[in-house]
Amino acid sequence: MGINAAIAKNNRKKNSGGIAPDALHVVNTLQIAIIHFNRLFHDSEDNAPLLFTFIYLWMTQQLDSLTAAEDIPSLSRVTGKDACAEHRLRIINLNGISWVEYALCYSTSTGVVWQWQPVPSALNHFFYRYVRTLNTTAQKPLLNVALKQQLWRFINKSWKTPKLCAQYGRLRKDVFFRYFTIMAQRCPYLSTSAKSVLLGNKTLHHRSATAYQRESSDQIRYKIFKAHNEYLERIVQTASRYRINLAIDSAHHHLSLLLNTKVTLPAYLTTVGKIVVFERRKNPRDHGYQYIELPTFWVGSDRALPLDDVRTFFLALDNNVKQHTVAKIATKPQLKAYYNALTYQLAFQFLMLTGARPTHAISLETRRCYGTFQSTLSDKGRYRTLYLCDYLQQAITHYLAIQQNLLTQLGSHASSPFLWFLFDENNQPLPLNARSMRQFMHQHWPYKSSNVKKIVPYCLRHTFAQQALTSINPQLTTQHIDRLMGHSSFGEHLGSDQCFPINKKILLQFLNPLPGKLYFSLDSTTLFSFSHIHLLQE
Structure with a gap:
């Protein structure tokens, strides 16, 4: 056994679940x-x-x-x-x-x-x-x-x-x-x-x-x-x-x-x-x-947000989408505004349901998404597996259908390396970034107080970790939480570690009920299609 293999084995042995x-x-x-x-x-x-x-x-x-x-x-x-x-x-x-x-x-x-x-x-x-x-x-x-x-x-x-x-x-x-x-x-x-x-x-x-x-x-x-x-x-x-x-x-x-x-x-x-x-x-x-x-x-940490506040925030995002819902006749700016509202909503749902770092990944890379079941993302210079709950898989699938219809309506052939992105004034893909997400969150956070600047998208990662810690059915081990959060040492990274089917089942048992706790729903407005839209000239 080489020195690197010995260090990796020793790291895994010291971790939660190692042999006593x-x-x-x-x-x-x-x-x-x-x-x-x-x-x-x-x-x-x-x-x-x-x-x-x-x-x-x-x-x-x-x-x-x-x-x-x-x-x-x-x-x-x-x-x-x-x-x-x-x-x-x-x-x-x-x-x-x-x-x-x-x-x-x-x-x-x-x-x-x-x-x-x-x-x-x-x-x-x-x-x-x-x-x-x-x-x-x-x-x-x-x-x-x-x-x-x-x-x-x-x-x-x-x-x-x-x-x-x-x-x-x-x-x-x-x-x-x-x-x-x-x-x-x-x-x-x-x-x-x-x-x-x-x-x-x-x-x-x-x-x-x-x-x-x-x-x-x-x-x-x-x-x-x-x-x-x-x-x-x-x-x-x-x-x-x-x-x-x-x-x-x-x-x-x-x-x-x-x-x-x-x-x-x-x-x-x-x-x-x-x-x-x-x-x-x-x-x-x-x-x-x-x-x-x-x-x-x-x-x-004291950065985890109360669940009631998180529910109210996502309700505000849902209302923002409904405000931009278009009728059978619409202009291109109206369609883009509606689509961009959906994009922000999906991005925040993604952060809340995966615990991803908003400073590293706000959208999934198309080339690193394997169907809609799981993906890999770059986390502090290393790739790790990201498991997607059933709700998030459906939300991504419906969003991509809307995205494709919008591209057809706009007559655009633009492409992006990310699954979800914004459209700018020139109908070009505009990737999300931490700054735009932070500004959007401050704009739609329901409680306007002196602490609103302390509430940033990164707080959703803390909230996700706290939900994993306090989960009772299933009760997650320390190693389960580390895997969900992307915490790892040498020898536990993607390619060196293996997640067995029983562990994947436990992780999904925690992830799948999470949208219900936050009162997420795939509303008819979210499943909106542009196929019947007649565009007016701008």
């Missing part, structure tokens, strides 16, 4: 780590904070980035009324059930925000058993300098495979350190916004994809919690099936890394689709405490 690490290899490597931990810290009185910090670093994907003992963070416990900050832990008690939460970093348009994230179900018992012993008033760091040196020696040393674990395969230590990172990269239903919080832009597969999606912090918190539970569930089931022991031997403390996913969740973790964050405050009535729900904030 073998669960048996993961749990066996974890067992190896526990065995070496027992040997190194069996007689230590501080093995509890050392083990707790190691599991915390593994869960939060920080082990692989450590280069020295000084890089190990100083964890501390705070109360429910304290603000969330880096490397802080707290216990929240709702409905009589205690749950541990840790600080997670969100990058927003206004800066970095730290938010509380509940630990996975399988680790809550282990975390709670130790965090509850920590003092919240002193906020003393969990590990001093000497303990960090001891933990660093354990992390940095070679973990040879004991005979007890030799019967099963294992992962390389660095791969084991990145287990949660790898799972997040390849998780098909973890949204790009959630992946950007977990992985950051450097590890994210398609960095530009985050600019088109928008989710609330409550939604992201829920998706991360659900994903982490799934990543640990496969480990728990495998450990149970093969009876792999993860106990910690200690002469001073009774410890065990208890992975248990069958736990009772507090009410705030059972709401489907979101997990709210709480802050503990004093109740002025009885001088007790109560948990107050904190407001959510948004992560990602």
